[in-house]
Amino acid sequence: MSDEAYLSTIWYRVARLTPRLRPHVKVSRHRYRGQSWYILYDHATGRIHRFTPAAWMLIGQFDGTRTVDAVWQGVAETHEAEAPSQDDVIQLLSRLHQNDLIQYAASPDIAELLERYNKQSRQLLKQNLTNPVSFRIPMWDPDRFLTRTLPWVRPLTGWVGLVLWALVVVAGLATAAVQWDRFTHNIGDQLLSFHNILVMAVAYPVIKAIHELAHGYIAKSRGGEIREMGIMLLVFFPVPYVDASSAGAFRSKWDRAAVAAGGIFAETFVAALAMLVWAAVEPGILSAVAWNLVIIGGISTVLFNGNPLLKFDGYYVLSDLIESPNLGPRANKYWGWLVQRHAFGARQIKPDPATAGEKAWFLVYAPASYVYRLVIMVGIALYISAHAFVLGVIVALWAIFNALVKPIAKNLRHVVTAPKLRKVRRRAVGLTFGTIAVAVGLALLLPLPLRTDAEGVVWLPDEAWVRARTSGFIADVPVPRGATVARDAPLAVLTEPSLDARLAALDWRAEEVRRRLAALSVTDRAEAEVARLQLEDAVAELARERARGDALTVRAPLSGRFEPALPPASLLGRHVTEGEVIGVVLPPRAGHVRVAVTQQDNVLVRERLTRVELKLAGYLEDRHEVRLIREVPGALDRLPAPALARAAGGRFLTDPGDPEGLRVLNPVFLYDLALPEALAGAAFGTRVTVRFDHGQEPAAAQLWRRARQLLLRHFGA
Template sequence: MAESFLSTIWYRVADLRPRLRAHVSAHRHRYRGQPWYVLHDHGAGRIHRFTPGAYMVIGQFDGTRTVDAIWKTLADSYDADAPSQDDVIQLLSTLHQQDLIQYEGAPDVAELLERYNKQSRQIIKQNLTNPVSIRVPLWDPNAFLDRTLPAVGWMLGWFGFALWALVVVAGGATAFLNWGRLTENFADRILATENLLITLVTYPLLKALHELAHGYLAKRRGAEIREMGIMFLVFFPVPYVDASAAAAFRNKWHRAAVSAGGIIVETFAAAVAVMIWANAETGLVSALAFNVVMVGGLSTLVVNGNPLLKFDGYYIFSDIIEIPNLSDRATKFYGHLIQRYVFGARQIRERTATFGERVWFLLYAPSAFVYRMSVMIGIAMLVASKYFIIGVAIALWSVFNAIVKPAFKHIRHVLTSPKLRKVRGRAKAWTFGTVAAVVAAIALIPLPLRTDTEGVVWLPDDAHVRAETSGFVRAVTARQGAEVAPAAPLLELAEPTLESRIEGMEARVREMNMRVIAAEVQDRRTLDVARLELAEAQAELDRERKRRQDLELRAPRAGRFETVMPPDDLPGRFLQEGDLVGYVLPGRATRVRVVVPQDDIALVRAHVEKVELVMAGAAEDRHESRILRAVPSGLNQLPSPALGQAGGGRHVTNPGDRNGVETMEPVFVYDLALPDTLHDAPFGARVLVRFDHGDETIARQGFRRVRQLFLRRFGA
């Protein structure tokens, strides 16, 4: 017998006669084509998965045979494939810690009490470490679900699924058609006091239906549901049902269906609510429907239905791809890679995993971390916009649980783990060296500091041809694309009543002039009044004569004449004063008009070492430029719709602005010189602009962005 099979502490377990506890049942599953054995702890509501090799030992725990006898039988039968004594000891330790086995003889009451106390402490510890998801068990709902299952059974089959799909598709189409109105002023509406009061009622009711759906679907396939209680989810009290017994189902689609029950209920309710909201008048019904849409729809998409968070979507996803405990195993897989290949702990054996599972582990762990942090910080910012202290507390707690706590846990593992005893020096060097390197990189290493924005190749203001008075287009006197001189005639307008009005005003001026002459001779007391009336009549006549002159549109400068519409469509069209008719384009563009966001204006004003331009679609060609002019004050209007999101730009505009130029936050306008190398750039083309501010450390750059965030979002 090989010496590696033996253990120096075997004598401590050799005479034990273990057997599975009465509340533990075994099930054979297949994951990704491989057989696994699942132990279902009905008492604790937990599921434990073991390999066939481990169950080869567990399956012989009948309470009559000793551990030594079981191991010898396996060693004789399987030879080199048999588990070692250390493997058996480790397995016994795991089963004992999870309270899955017991030994011959009277139970150790003190040990049972200690285990109970340990489980209680574990629940309290879990609640303290995750205060946004605290569970308080209250009731055993198994009998209630048995009695009421026949009443809801018709909704749990294919008919119910078809009805759900039909309603959700209709609700999704309604939400799409009303998306702007649905999301308008979102943060203020969802965090308004009256909406929070409504949420206190709708959220628990909707979650009660959500949890009952889990229970009914699990009960329909024979599972026992033994726990129901209250969970404080982001400080809201909501009911929960422990349907973890469904994890013992052999069919993965049955397990996934139980996990999907809550999502189906919430999306169904949200779809019905959005259709009610879209057709209801403003009032209580509309407010209730909007709240259900947000609770049932938004929370499902962002949180509950997303597989990157450990809620229903995660369990559906892990069941479908057949990787139980995906999140924990992915995290441990990264820990194994670090310990084995970075720390050099070659003696640590790799956990059983197929190639496909390893690929999922590599992708899932970092994706889940980034998404979890994004959601928590997003929630914190949303809450902080209305309730600053609470939002900041959530953000700090999220960072602590996601970064600080795991970091200290890793350091403690490096300092104390027996598995790293032979390579502890190297592990310390890597761990503390990495921490020091990261801190140094953040605090000392300078990185390029840039401000990236957009602009357009700017057409001079005097190149616009606009109607200077209202009238009908009589004729287009300049040919489309023709080179014209300054003041050259371009269009002729007609105003049918203008000549008659001028004739009447000329007659009135003559009349007022005669009155002045008469007053000078006959009654000088009325002379001043007569002169004033004459001046008013003359001014009105001059305005109308000016309008007659403006009926002929002339070129404001030399250049190529281009109309905004085909010239043949212009005759007979009525133009209002100020309407754009066309352009007189100069020979080449000379400047770029750039918009700088409010967050970056301080950097641009303080220090710019270099300015670079890149034409959209030609990122490989960079051109140096210089600042010609800066508008000192902020504006709430873009110089061109091409810079707004509706026009393909990066700047957020007001959804209610039809022109697409009204910005949500102030912007600052700069004019840059267009290099000679871009002399053929078309007017109105979008240009990518980079202001180079030199180098600055990550710490200073990060501090500036965080400070700007607090100033912009919270005024703090």
């Protein structure tokens, strides 16, 4: 090691300082992945700080009497090559000072305490401003309350509680599996109804209070302190919170993970109990509360608390179990080191200590967490905007600022001003801004394929459906199932018992009016004109009834194979109404495909279509170029076939309250495509995948179109 790297030009500023750890800092030794680390727990702030054994060689000797230079000289003499450089010591002192872990003999206590208080207040305000959907308001020190009530709940914080939790959750899951269809029936309408929102407003703080108290009791049962409890505005909704950060000082990773997982266990336990209650009681207020507790406990656990990609309970559980504290910040820092080391060539920058296993976690966790947080924030903003437009726009803009603008600005500033990059500044700046310029240029200028993917079904012609043309009872089905019939062949014979009597009465009425007309034509021409009109009405009504008599014989609309709606024996004697389906005549071959296109893609399909490709379900490797036959005018709120609904494996969301499963939540447009000869034998109703080709367009234009459609759909802007 050269003297230049070992010594520092500003060493004189710290050499004569006599630092010591503050009295409220507690030190403990932990092991992570087989390596020793020293944990400094700050009782005043509840924060945990982790240091390597090499750093502790220095920190442990800061007793307020020895100078920094004396401590460093002693370490340098005893450890030689492993001794830290003077710059390392300065950085360590800076970190200790910034986190208020050390003090000096000349430090004024009162002024220092005021400064610490102001700094903590500023940090809290900064945290709230940078995360407006999770705004914290400290209110109470619950440590005495938890200590007094702990004996009542202590059995639930150990193995007894774990076994009880497992039994209840298994029972709840089994009940949910049996009652799933009933539980999720019309869930969309139920969830957003005004009555349910009121119930949820009461149930949500209750289950969150249980969640937070579980953290506190488990931490207290293992010797921790809980000094802060308050209200957190989670997505602008008030819920209680408990600061259980003291658990970070526990030596056992299982104790730390238990405290972090306490809220997850509590919520799933309450949700499982609520599921059992909901299944046992009759519909009413108790059933509504239980239903909401299941929804809240399930959604918050899966999407938020139990998900390690967000910095909530699941994140800390994962960090403790894999023995990788500060997983998120360290993962981000490791990615930054990779870029600076390999892209910028800053070989003098040392990575933070990490094992090979931790580095593998870093590579996966940082991008996955970033993408998930972005998706969640955008989803929350869109949901809020649907109910409160201005608030939703504010949350969306804040999410964009925190997820995109702020990180980009911070990283660009680092590239331009960071002292660590001074030796490779030109390369770092050139590579960074050059990459941005190339990316923007490619996005604006490089044309990319523009396509729209849709789904459809092999369509049965409308005229193939055999429908009753009048009401009546089916007396005979002369054609067996599957028989080949010609056009106009009789398929069913209906009877109408009163038809013959009506025909006879109408025939006599027409004859009566005809004779009266003959008599009046000689005696009274005015009355004869009235009789002539009456005769026309009588003849027309008689013709209509005779047509009904002819319609009693149901004939084949086209040539093909006859398939009745029910077995012929079941059709006999059945009463059918006009328009009711009796069966279908399947043509010898399929002729076309009916495709459903979403509203946002319809403009491209209508105005910029260049070619169309089709793939049959089950044969996705075979592509067939087809042609567009016709467009069904106007948007529809119903799918052409149930096979296109999400419940049947399709891509369209349908209204859960529609018994047919055809009414879509967003309108669709229908197109008919000619089916190629190679697929003429495809079964009617088979799902197909269709790709509409619209030529090429730069990526920026495509992204702008989708963003504009998103704004129009959710914000009406």
